[in-house]
Amino acid sequence: MTYQPIDRDQFTASTALTVETVRRVKHLSTGLFSFSISRPASFRFRSGEFVMVGLPKEGKPLLRAYSIASPAYADELEFLSIKLPHGPLTSRLQHLDLGDAVYLGKKPTGTLVTDALLPGRRLFLLSTGTGIAPFMSLVRDPDLYRQFTEIVLVHCVRHCADLAYRNLLEGQLATDPLVQDQALLQFHYVPTVTREAFRTQGRIATLIEDGRLFESVSGPRRFDPGCDRVMLCGSMAMIKDHASDLERRGFIEGSNAKPGQFVIERAFVG
Known part of the structure; x- marks a missing residue:
């Protein structure tokens, strides 16, 4: 399953998500890749926390928890992911390209702090x-x-x-x-x-x-x-x-x- 775009015009801003833009994609190996997305000006997190990231599926957000790999002062948010051919989300995330849109949760959290x-x-x-x-x-x-x-x-x-x-x-x-x-x-x-x-x-x-x-x-x-x-x-x-x-x-x-x-x-x- 390939990447399916998010319709930004139909997105409801009142949800617990924002729509962010892919800034960078790097395929590290046959089973591993990283991607970076835009960071909302209001987004704050402690080093070591995770946040929900996802794409639409059947009209609803399909989300998974991803640890934030970028430092807390960075302008972009970076994530590291495995490639699962039949994974509900990773099978699509691995096809991300520059300019694509992804969902980002507004509330990072975690105990690795x-x-x-x-x-x-x-x-x-x-x-x-x-x-x-x-x-x-x-x-x-x-x-x-x-x-x-x-x-x-x-x-x-x-x-x-x-x-x-x-x-x-x-x-x-x-x-x-x-x-x-x-x-x-x-x-x-x-x-x-x-x-x-x-x-x-x-x-x-x-x-x-x-x-x-x-x-x-x-x-x-x-x-x-x-x-x-x-x-x-x-x-x-x-x-x-x-x-x-x-x-x-x-x-x-x-x-x-x-x-x-x-x-x-x-x-x-x-």
Whole structure:
């Protein structure tokens, strides 16, 4: 199913949605793409939050939650998506082109935000697949580098081509005018691949157990609830497994109402 345009003239502005314009589309691999859309002047969000994005279907909006990958100060909103040939929405989103229209929700929300974490020294952002998206917003937020001494972004994928944003992250965010100086000293990127040859191979759990996850940072070569904070985003199985592991290590899950030592996006897990 290909992209079907939104009739802007028939759109009702009183809904909880706005109609935005596609500014950029980038096909990263056979199964992965990103797209950027215009940002309403009134749209505000915290780094790490998600928002509803969609297209019309049978006269009604078909919406899905997408984490915002762009930094909070950007003029555009960027999203990362998989390509599902038979997915109700992704089968159509992957055919987006410049100038096309999409629906955007007006109320971003989520728990992958620093407000849900207690103060700490090391922050570990553990992601698989498109779960890296909210962390791309966070690592370009200047406030993050004032809150934590060291930030480690781990991205686990099956194939090298799925390491979205690899060049930017390997360059220590050197092209970002607001965080490039801090990132050079505080930011650590750990990409790992499970089904192809790569300098780091293995699942995140393996990197934790054998200590490779901690090679680039100071302090203990294990998770310490006294100084470490963790965010998880990826497949449901990955999140549940690592959340259970963290709880066994003495970590307490946080929320916007009650900050803790680790957080997950409950809206995506159920």
